[in-house]
Amino acid sequence: MARSSADDMELKRACEAGILSKEKVPEKVALSMRVAKGRVGPPRGLGIAGKLTSRHNQGMAKPxxxxxxxxxxxxxxxAFLRxxxxxxxxxLEPAKVYKIKHLHKVEVASSxxxxxxxxxxxxxLKSQSISPPQWTLRNKDDRNRLLMCILNLCKELLGGIPKVVGMDIVEMAIWAKENTTTKVTQVSTKDGPIESVFGEVESQVTVEKDLVSQAEEEDIEALLGTYVMAIGEAEAFSERMKRELVALESANVYALMETESVVEEVLQGLEVASICVEDMxxxxxxxxxxxxxxxxxxxxxEWRNNRLELQSVSNVALGEELDKLLVFLQIPPEYEESLTGGSFDEGNMVKNTEACEWLTSAIKNLEASNLDPCYAKLRAVREKRAEFVLLKCTFVRRAAEFLRNYFPSLIDSMLNDKGNFxxxxxxxxxxxxxxxxKCRKYARLLQxxxxxxxxxxxxxxxxxxxxxxxxxxxxxREFSNELRSSSKVSKSSTPLFEGPAGANQSAGITDSSADxxxxMITVFIPLLVDESSFLAHFMCFDVALDASDSEENSTSPRSSEASGSSVKPSSSGADIGVLNxxxxxxxxxxxxxxxxxxDWAFKLDPLSCIAMHGITDRYISAQKAEVAxxxxxxxxxxxxxxxxxxxxFVDDAxxxxxxxxRNVRQVGVVPYIPRFSQLAARMEQYINGSRDLVDQAYTxxxxxxxxxxxxxxxxxPKYVDIVLLENYAAFQHSLYDLANVVPTLAKYYHQASEAYEQACSRHINLVIYIHFEKLFQYARRIEELMxxxxxxxIPFQVGMSKVDFRKMLKSSLTGLDKTxxxxxxxxxxxxxxxxxLPxxxxxxxxxxxxxxxxxLKLIAKIYPNETVTSVNDMRDTLAAL
Structure with missing residues (x-):
């Protein structure tokens, strides 16, 4: 017979390792077995979906x-079942854990x-609608070993065993007795340590004591022995039982015959009772x-009474409805005067507002959609609705005419007061x-x-x-005029690029025109933003405002956001167009x-455009949330x-x-290079924020x-390199400090440096070839022949012999100091x-x-034995001069 998985010690150790990785307190594995997991049929109440699920689960056994x-x-x-x-x-890794104390039934599958x-x-279990899993073992012995272990633990630790269905407990006990060798160990319980019986079934796996104790088994055997002793042989016992049965039947017939008179009396009584029942x-x-x-x-x-009660209730309800309808149809006297000919002065606005509220609700209540259909057809309701509409037109016309005259009169009073300007x-x-x-007092009226x-x-x-x-x-206009007249500025002589050098130096400026x-923009931009927000709110545009308009004009560029400058559209796009x-x-x-x-600031100082551009750009950034x-x-x-x-200005420069x-030979540095450094220094002073405008001008x-x-x-052409190197050097010298802080100028500084190095290299090579022409022409010819x-x-070519070389060397290096x-x-x-020059x-x-x-390297290859002045000697000669 194949070895049981309960005897596999490697399996047991793998289980202990898997449980120990998830639990802090170590657990002892009493028994471990390989099983196949399946599902039983669906629980009661499940439909077709449950049946399909159960079939699917039954066909997929999982190890x-x-x-x-x-x-x-x-x-x-x-105790746990893991x-x-x-x-x-x-x-192996833990998948689920059950507490043994919650086990209430063990059922062997009949399928x-x-x-x-x-x-x-x-x-x-939390969900009883889910079918419980069913466990399948390889043979019945493995099943008995596992179930005996579980039942013994239940009896040992809980004092009882769960309900067992589909198998005989006595057979289980007999199987355990035949296949278990017992040994006594101690198990600690809440009452202290007690002796417990463990079984060893053909392995080292222990199973706790039998389902039927030894004392109970002895009592059962004594009872069965007594019963067998009293009965004797089975045939004698059967004959005895037949005789007793015949005797009991005879006794029953005799008893019935003795009670015949009683039965007749009972029948007579039943007949009398039947007659009484018929009369009844x-x-x-x-x-x-x-x-x-x-x-x-x-x-x-009751029907006549109910009709009277229904009529009475209906009459009462009709009276109440008519009273409510009359309330809708009557104009309160305190509102009638305001709606027909009242004044719109500030003192009467509260009364006018209440009258408008009543008229709006009255017209709304008399609309067909808000009124009972039977009332909507009444002539009184139709006439009253027409009267309310006429009253509405009269009141709106009077209110609109008053406000059309009120706004110009309010503004005229401010225009006539010179202190406002x-x-x-x-x-x-x-x-x-x-x-x-003053306008807010009429905001409710406008609504x-x-x-x-x-x-x-x-x-x-x-x-x-x-x-x-x-x-x-x-x-x-007044603010702008006074601002220009009160600003003490002198016209700036911004350095440009014409005239003699030094003639266009910057004059002292007492106050910048950009200020x-x-x-101007600090005062009026927040004012215009506030007026725009107030207009959108006051004149009842269907737009959403971020915040209520501010009463005070802030001097900060960001004040427009704080004062409710952001006007966002609601569902109506037409209102945004009207608002614009x-x-x-x-x-x-x-x-x-x-x-x-x-224009005035530009005429005084064109460079003020840089500061004005930065100020404007900051305000544009603050207005990015503005939609309309x-x-x-x-x-x-x-x-x-x-x-x-x-x-x-840049184009003019x-x-x-x-x-x-360009027709006169240029000597020295052109004047516009130092003037540009002056111009760049002034432009950097005006930068206030973004420098894109200045960088584009630099470029x-x-x-x-x-x-x-x-x-x-x-x-x-004779002096090309001299002009270039002098001017590029002057450009670098004049812009050295600015190039360290301005990336755009740093780029052109490096470009000028490269052009300077190239011009120097060309000019130096020209000077060297003029004075040592024969020497380097001879070297160039050697390179061509190689x-x-x-x-x-090469020494055997025409003009390249050692004699020719010595003549060339003598003519080139003789009088080296003078050369x-x-x-x-x-x-x-x-x-x-x-x-x-240095x-x-x-x-x-x-x-x-x-x-x-x-x-010298070329000469060493061609004329290896010739004596020539070394590089070090030549370096010493140059250093001595």
Whole structure:
């Protein structure tokens, strides 16, 4: 017979390792067996889906390992049934754990003829609708070993065993006795340590004591022995039982015969009772007919009474409904005067508002959708609805006419007060707080006008925008004029690129013209934003505001966001278009005063465009959340105008550089290079925020400068490199400090440095070849011959013999001191910037030594035995001069 998995010690150790990896307190594995997991049929109440699921589960047996474990916790011992599954790597890992104390039923599956499949029922399962798993073992002995272990633990630790279905407990006990050798151990319980019987079934696996104790078994055997002793043989016992049965039947017949008289008396009594019952039935029939007639009379009375009660209730309800309807149809006297001819002064606005609320609700209540259909057809209701509509038209017309006159009169009063505007020597910041306070008193009235008749709003909006536009434009004009007249600025002589050098130095500026623009935009942009937000709210546009409009004008560029400048569209896109049109009417024309400030500042100092552009860009960034409005458009136009003006200044500077005199030989540094450094220094002082505008100007001007320099240098080809190296050196010297902090200038600084090095290299090579022409021409001819022949063949060529070499060497190196001095004087002759001469001479000596070292390497290959001045000697000679 195949060995049972319960005897597999490797399996047991694998189970202990898998459980130990998940539990902190170690558990002892009493028994472990390999099983197959399946599902039983669906529980009651499941439909077709449950049947399909059960069939699917039955057809998929999964390999599992059941482990019975115990864990000591203090003086108590707990038992568990653990289900372990195989991971992808073939390692056992815990899948589920059941507490033995919750086991209430053990059932052997009847569908398995072998009896190796069983089901364990636990009373603490959360979902009883899910069918419990069924476990299948290889043979019946494995099944008995596992179940005996579980039942013994239940009896040992819990004092009883669960319900067992499908197998005989006695047979299980007999099997355990035949296959178990017992040994006594101690098991700790809550009452202290007790002796427990364990069994060893053909292995080291222990099973706790039998289901039937020894004492109980002895009592059963004694009882059975007594019963067998009393019966004797089976045939005698059968005969005895037959005789007793015949005797009992005879006794029963005799007893029946003795009770015949009693039976007759009972029959007579039953007959009398039957007659009485028939009489009673006749009487009951008569009473039933009378009761039916009485019930019909009562129903007729109740029906008439119910109709009277229903009529009475209906009359009461009708009276109540008519009273409610009359409330809708009557105009309260306190509201009638306000709606027909009351005043719209500030003191009466509370009463007018209440009257509007009542009229709005009354018209809404009399609408067919809000009224009972039977009432909607009444003539009184129709007439009253028409009267309310006429009253609404009258009130809206009066209110709209009042507001159309009120807005211009309010603005006229402010226009007539000169204290509201800037005067000579005094800048006046616009203050609309009092005007808005007065307008807010009529905000509720405007909302009712919109709900009653939307067609009245456009004329009101037009009147308000036109009146307020006059006020804002005058405030801006007076503020702009006074700002320009009070700003003490002198016209700046911005350094440009024409005239003699040093003539265009910057004059002292007492106040920057950009400050005037900054004051203008700081004061009026938040004001315009607040007015836009107030218009959208006050004139009942269906747009969402981020916050309520601010009463105070902040000086911060971000104040527009804090004051509710962000106007976001709601579901109606048409309102956004109408709002934009109103904002155009409200603020149109004010841009001229901003343009005047910009043009004035540009005339005084073109570089002020840089500061104005930075200020405008910051305000545009603050207005990014603005969806609808005139202010972002105004800011964009200002930025465009400033950019165009500054571009005109840059184009003028480039034109002056391009028209520089090219027909006269240029000596020294061109004037526009130092002037550019002055211009760049001033431009950096004006940068306030984004530097894109300045970087674009740098790119355009420097590019023109370099191109023009190359053209100027070509006028005299003999001095091209001298002009280039002097001017590129001057460019680097003048912009050294700025290039360290400005990335754009740093790029052109490196470009000038590369051009300077190239010009130096060309000029130095020219000077060297002039004074040592024969030496290096001889080296060049050797290099050309080496392409086609070996070094040993070159001395045999015409003009390349050792004699020719010695003649060439003597003519080139004789009077070396004079030649080197002449080379130095050649460098010194054409350089106007004396500070460049030392570095040029050092580069010249280094270049000459490099070429001379290359020449000696060629000579060593061609004329290895000839004596030539070494590089070190030549270096010493150069150092001594």
């Amino acid at each position: 599992r390992v059941l482990a019975v474990t115990t864990k000591a916790k203090g003086q108590k011992t707990k 289900v372990l599954k195989y991971s992808n790597g073939g390692i 398995d003829p072998s009896g190796c499949t069983f089901i364990l029922g636990f009373d603490n 039935d006749e009487w009951l029939g008569i009473f039933n007919i009378k009761l039916r007639h009485m019930r019909e009379d009562i129903q007729s009375i 800037s005067q000579k020597g005094q800048l006046q910041r616009p203050d609309h707080a009092d005007m808005r306070y 009712f006008i919109k709900s009653l008749d939307k067609s009245c709003l456009p004329p009101l909006r037009k009147s308000y925008c036109h009146s307020l536009n006059l006020l804002i434009r005058r405030e801006a 005037a623009y900054s004051k 049109q109103c904002l155009q009417e409200l603020l149109d024309g004010i841009q001229e005063d901003f343009y005047a400030i910009v 409005g005139y202010v972002p458009v105004l800011l964009d136009d200002l930025e465009t105008r400033i950019t165009i003006l500054f571009g005109r 480039c034109y002056q550089i391009e028209k520089y005199e 355009k001007i420097v590019t023109i400068m370099f191109v023009t320099l190359e053209k100027i240098a070509q006028v005299e 392409y086609n022949m070996s070094p040993e063949e 080197i001095n002449a080379m130095y004087r050649k460098l010194q002759k054409n350089i106007t910037a004396e500070e460049l 570095s040029l001479w050092e580069k010249c000596k280094k270049e000459f030594l490099d070429k001379y070292a290359t020449f």
